[in-house]
Amino acid sequence: MEITYPFAKVFTDSTNKFNVFFLHDAEHSTFQQIGEIGTGIVDFCELDFSELQEKIKALETVEVTNANFEDIKKVYWNAVELLKEKHSYLHFFLTSDLFRNFYNVDRSEVEKVSYANFLFQYYLNLQAVYAEALEFCLSNEILSEYTLPERYVMFCNLYPNFMQYMLRSMYGIAPIANGRFDTNKLISFNDPDEVDTRKVLQNIHRDSKHAVSMWQYFAIQSLEEMFYLEFMEMTKRGIRIKRCGLCDRYFVLADKRKRDYCDRIYKGKRTCKQIGAKQKFNQSVEQDSFLQEFQRIYNRMYSRYYRMDAWDSDRQTNKMTEEQFKAWISAASKARQEYKAGVISGRELLKRIDRSKNP
Numbered sequence: 001m002e003i004t005y006p007f008a009k010v011f012t013d014s015t016n017k018f019n020v021f022f023l024h025d026a027e028h029s030t031f032q033q034i035g036e037i038g039t040g041i042v043d044f045c046e047l048d049f050s051e052l053q054e055k056i057k058a059l060e061t062v063e064v065t066n067a068n069f070e071d072i073k074k075v076y077w078n079a080v081e082l083l084k085e086k087h088s089y090l091h092f093f094l095t096s097d098l099f100r101n102f103y104n105v106d107r108s109e110v111e112k113v114s115y116a117n118f119l120f121q122y123y124l125n126l127q128a129v130y131a132e133a134l135e136f137c138l139s140n141e142i143l144s145e146y147t148l149p150e151r152y153v154m155f156c157n158l159y160p161n162f163m164q165y166m167l168r169s170m171y172g173i174a175p176i177a178n179g180r181f182d183t184n185k186l187i188s189f190n191d192p193d194e195v196d197t198r199k200v201l202q203n204i205h206r207d208s209k210h211a212v213s214m215w216q217y218f219a220i221q222s223l224e225e226m227f228y229l230e231f232m233e234m235t236k237r238g239i240r241i242k243r244c245g246l247c248d249r250y251f252v253l254a255d256k257r258k259r260d261y262c263d264r265i266y267k268g269k270r271t272c273k274q275i276g277a278k279q280k281f282n283q284s285v286e287q288d289s290f291l292q293e294f295q296r297i298y299n300r301m302y303s304r305y306y307r308m309d310a311w312d313s314d315r316q317t318n319k320m321t322e323e324q325f326k327a328w329i330s331a332a333s334k335a336r337q338e339y340k341a342g343v344i345s346g347r348e349l350l351k352r353i354d355r356s357k358n359p
């Protein structure tokens with residue numbers, strides 16, 4: 001399939017960052033280094049879409065006419081604007097998706113609105129799938145009896161589409177030296193005629209180990225492609241995730257240093273890391289016996305539910321249904337969140353998951 005604007009060129013290198021050229025149209029592009037790899041997808045999974053959902057839900061009963069089409073369009077654009085400061089690339093790709101839809105001459109106005117609705121619903125569903133993928137394949141606290149390759153293969157057995165996904169890859173000259181993207185050599189210009197191409201190429205060539213400093217990049221056109229690329233790079237590099245000891249949301253473990261808290265704002269201007277470290281300075285999360293017991297029960301439930309299915313779908317087990325499992329996980333996660341926020345005691349935490357085991 002042909003690539004159309006807007007799209008992104010994503011170069012990976014030996015660092016845990018993506019080097020991204022966002023190409024808005026034939027003349028305008030912006031460059032951004034996005035990292036750590038994994039943050040984009042974890043942040044997407046932890047994003048609260050309820051405000052956006054409300055805006056769009058209000059449209060459900062509205063009949064699309066020539067007269068109100070522009071107003072309806074505005075609702076979608078405004079909904080996407082809500083995400084602008086909240087995520088590194090979500091806004092760019094959702095805007096691109098909407099742009100391609102609303103300016104598609106082959107679609108009627110009714111079709112455009114219905115496609116926009118489909119798009120949002122599609123990404124909400126994708127959020128659930130990727131949240132599961134992250135926990136299943138890359139969480140430090142779950143399925144620890146399996147290696148990462150085993151966990152990845154088990155996950156692909158549950159979601160076979162993951163193995164068949166395709167990305168488009170192209171070649172381009174890029175300033176990469178010693179396996180790293182050299183941002184100092186990026187040039188910005190307003191008029192392409194002002195660029196001394198010969199000089200630029202010589203400059204790029206100087207530190208390159210290749211005859212032509214040619215590098216493979218991914219041409220990413222949709223949000224879904226970007227998520228897939230990021231998830232695969234995380235899995236390939238073994239980038240793990242962990243739940244924050246305070247806000248309970250997942251964060252990316254960028255290196256081998258021991259970390260219990262994330263860098264998100266918790267209260268006022270202070271982050272979980274700043275508050276968490278002070279609150280529990282003489283007790284790490286690992287030493288919390290209630291959380292330990294919680295994790296033991298959670299893991300047991302998790303393994304019991306997934307183990308058989310993931311390795312062999314024909315095997316009959318008398319385990320709980322998917323619905324029961326998801327309900328238990330969601331109740332347990334809520335209890336854990338409240339415990340970390342200091343709303344309920346450790347005893348209450350364990351009581352709650354015990355009760356919800358036999359609802």
Ligand SMILES: [Zn+2]
Pocket residue numbers: 244245246247248249261262263264272273
């Ligand atoms: Zn946090």
